[in-house]
Amino acid sequence: MPLVPIDRPEFDVAIDLRYATERNFTGEPVYARALPFLHRHAADALARAIALARPLGLRLKLLDLYRPPEAQWKLWHHTPDPEFIAVPWRGSPHGRGVAVDLTLLDGQGEELDMGTDFDAFTPRSHHGDTAVSVDAQRNRLLLLGLMTAAGFDFYRNEWWHYQLFDARARYPLIADGAAAPRLM
Numbered sequence: 001m002p003l004v005p006i007d008r009p010e011f012d013v014a015i016d017l018r019y020a021t022e023r024n025f026t027g028e029p030v031y032a033r034a035l036p037f038l039h040r041h042a043a044d045a046l047a048r049a050i051a052l053a054r055p056l057g058l059r060l061k062l063l064d065l066y067r068p069p070e071a072q073w074k075l076w077h078h079t080p081d082p083e084f085i086a087v088p089w090r091g092s093p094h095g096r097g098v099a100v101d102l103t104l105l106d107g108q109g110e111e112l113d114m115g116t117d118f119d120a121f122t123p124r125s126h127h128g129d130t131a132v133s134v135d136a137q138r139n140r141l142l143l144l145g146l147m148t149a150a151g152f153d154f155y156r157n158e159w160w161h162y163q164l165f166d167a168r169a170r171y172p173l174i175a176d177g178a179a180a181p182r183l184m
Contacts, residue, residue: 003037003066003097003174011043012050014061014105018118019071025119026078030071037066039097039171042152042164046100049150057107058142063118063160064101067094069173083157084121093167097174100152101160104143112139118160127156 006013018024020034038046050060072088072095079085086092093099104112115132116125124131127140140159148154152162164171 002039002041004040004043006036006038006043006046006062006065011046012054012059013046014059014109016061016063017065018063019067019075025121026075030074031068035066035068036062037097038100039066039164042098042100045151045164049146049152052146052149053104058112059105059109060102061105061111062100062102064094065099066097066174067092067099069095069175079121081121084119084125091168091173093163093171095173096167096171098167098171099161099163101158102143102162103160104139112142114139114143114159116159125158127154127159
C-alpha cells in the first residue's frame, strides 16, 4: 500500500482534518476516523514544500489529505456541485492519496489571510480572484509558488487544493477498507 502517515517528526506541519469534525460545510464529521495519510509520491512533494516554506518563517497547515472514496460520496450527496466537489463516480485525487488541502501559518502559528475560508464555495475562492485583498492575493500566490515548486499542480477553483500531476491517470482510488489494515 503506497499510503504513508503524515505526522511528526518527519513532517513539521499543523494538521486540522476538517472532515473528521463538524467544522466543515456539511456540519458533521464525514470520516469514520481521521486518516492523515498521503501516497508516498505526494508525501515526498509535501516534504519539499515544508522545506521551501521553512526559511520564509512559514509552516503548512493541512486541512485534508487522503479522503476515502466513501467520504467523497457523502460530500457529493450533501453538495452536488462539480465546481467544488469532485464527482464521486470519477473519483477525487484525494481518494488516490495524492491531494492536499492546506493553508499557510506565520511564525506565530496564525493562518495567513487567504481572502476566504477553506471550502468557501464561491468565485472568491478561485486562484487569481482580484476581489480579495492584495494581501490575500499575495498569500495565495506565495502558497501557489511553494506548492508548484515542490511538484504539485493546483486546482483553479480552490486556492487551498493541490494535487500531483495526472492524478486520475497515474494513481488508483484507494478504498478506506482496503487501506485500513495496512495503515492502522
